Amino acid sequence: MAEKPTPDATRRSARSRRAIFDAxxxxxxxxxxxxxTIEGIAARAGVGKQTIYRWWPSKADVLLEAFMDLGxxxxxxxxxxxxxxxxxxxxxxxxxLVLRATVDELINPAFEVPAxxxxxxxxxxxxIGAEFVAKLLEPQLQLYVKRLRSAQDRGDVRxxxxxxxxxxxxxxxxxxxxxxRTGPISYxxxxxxxxxxxxxxxxx
Amino acid sequence: MAEKPTPDATRRSARSRRAIFDAxxxxxxxxxxxxxTIEGIAARAGVGKQTIYRWWPSKADVLLEAFMDLGxxxxxxxxxxxxxxxxxxxxxxxxxLVLRATVDELINPAFEVPAxxxxxxxxxxxxIGAEFVAKLLEPQLQLYVKRLRSAQDRGDVRxxxxxxxxxxxxxxxxxxxxxxRTGPISYxxxxxxxxxxxxxxxxx
Numbered sequence: 001m002a003e004k005p006t007p008d009a010t011r012r013s014a015r016s017r018r019a020i021f022d023a024x025x026x027x028x029x030x031x032x033x034x035x036x037t038i039e040g041i042a043a044r045a046g047v048g049k050q051t052i053y054r055w056w057p058s059k060a061d062v063l064l065e066a067f068m069d070l071g072x073x074x075x076x077x078x079x080x081x082x083x084x085x086x087x088x089x090x091x092x093x094x095x096x097l098v099l100r101a102t103v104d105e106l107i108n109p110a111f112e113v114p115a116x117x118x119x120x121x122x123x124x125x126x127x128i129g130a131e132f133v134a135k136l137l138e139p140q141l142q143l144y145v146k147r148l149r150s151a152q153d154r155g156d157v158r159x160x161x162x163x164x165x166x167x168x169x170x171x172x173x174x175x176x177x178x179x180x181r182t183g184p185i186s187y188x189x190x191x192x193x194x195x196x197x198x199x200x201x202x203x204x
Numbered sequence: 205m206a207e208k209p210t211p212d213a214t215r216r217s218a219r220s221r222r223a224i225f226d227a228x229x230x231x232x233x234x235x236x237x238x239x240x241t242i243e244g245i246a247a248r249a250g251v252g253k254q255t256i257y258r259w260w261p262s263k264a265d266v267l268l269e270a271f272m273d274l275g276x277x278x279x280x281x282x283x284x285x286x287x288x289x290x291x292x293x294x295x296x297x298x299x300x301l302v303l304r305a306t307v308d309e310l311i312n313p314a315f316e317v318p319a320x321x322x323x324x325x326x327x328x329x330x331x332i333g334a335e336f337v338a339k340l341l342e343p344q345l346q347l348y349v350k351r352l353r354s355a356q357d358r359g360d361v362r363x364x365x366x367x368x369x370x371x372x373x374x375x376x377x378x379x380x381x382x383x384x385r386t387g388p389i390s391y392x393x394x395x396x397x398x399x400x401x402x403x404x405x406x407x408x
Contacts, residue, residue: 172376
């Protein structure tokens with residue numbers, strides 16, 4: 001049976017955990033995924049590598065959890081609940097709000113540099129790509145699925161629309177502009193995507 | 205003044221050019237962009253490295269032209285003019301056709317493996333990303349802009365729609381599924397994107 005940690009040990013753990021996440025994100029942003037090692041993260045965080053191995057089986061797992069933690073911090077900083085998209089009954093307004101917050105996150109260097117390193121590795125590495133999608137990206141996309149289903153229940157989205165595809169009309173353009181730098185990212189841009197996706201580009 | 209090449213020299217040049225492109229694409233797919241070198245491409249193509257430097261100033265330029273050549277070959281194999289999107293007057297049908305051809309290209313290993321290597325480099329390397337977009341991606345996206353403008357002239361697309369953003373509603377979802385493996389790619393999928401983009405996901 002595990003001993004109950006003392007309050008001091010819990011505080012020390014939380015501090016180490018944050019130091020390890022910070023070190024992992026900084027390192028992957030500087031040297032890229034392939035050259036990031038558990039040893040390098042441990043040295044930078046000022047902990048022994050056994051401390052890292054006790055909590056995470058691999059560098060991929062440290063990094064994925066570091067990103068999840070970063071996303072939660074960003075959501076709280078934006079005054080939002082992580083893992084929720086607001087449901088005020090006004091679908092366009094709710095989508096605009098969440099996409100504007102995503103714009104802020106994507107252009108924040110603390111997120112952008114390490115996220116690019118991990119995303120680039122996912123493009124060429126099946127296994128990391130699949131883990132990145134399953135643990136980080138898809139859970140975020142499912143928040144849109146939930147919000148669009150609620151809109152379908154209210155009659156604000158066509159009943160024959162597949163929400164998992166529909167969300168891509170506004171999420172993927174922003175993702176591609178960010179990943180491939182195919183164009184500037186702004187609130188105006190994401191507001192426009194929401195308008196086109198909801199109402200279509202053909203005349204009504 | 206340049207001497208006019210003999211027919212034999214022209215044939216030899218075309219053969220070397222194709223061998224260099226094949227070697228460049230194969231190599232970048234195997235070892236990634238950072239470890240691809242002009243020397244490596246020359247050795248694999250069976251030409252001297254001076255032959256490559258005579259035509260292209262850098263490995264980035266060889267690779268970009270190799271991809272442009274591959275795209276032209278794929279378009280011809282699909283019975284299409286490269287650099288044109290059909291304009292039959294039926295916008296939905298024309299977009300479905302081109303996106304289906306893009307699906308075929310994206311899942312063709314001859315394209316997919318080297319394209320992933322170059323795309324991954326573009327995610328973390330500003331300069332390569334910008335060159336990749338300016339020379340390869342944006343010219344393709346401008347074909348959609350042209351087609352959507354023609355549709356606007358006919359009244360098939362709202363006059364207040366920005367075609368450069370509108371095209372992202374069907375192009376970017378396909379690009380993200382391919383780049384980040386967020387979902388399967390099929391004709392049904394791209395047909396659905398065209399429907400949602402034209403008519404919107406909200407009820408009419």
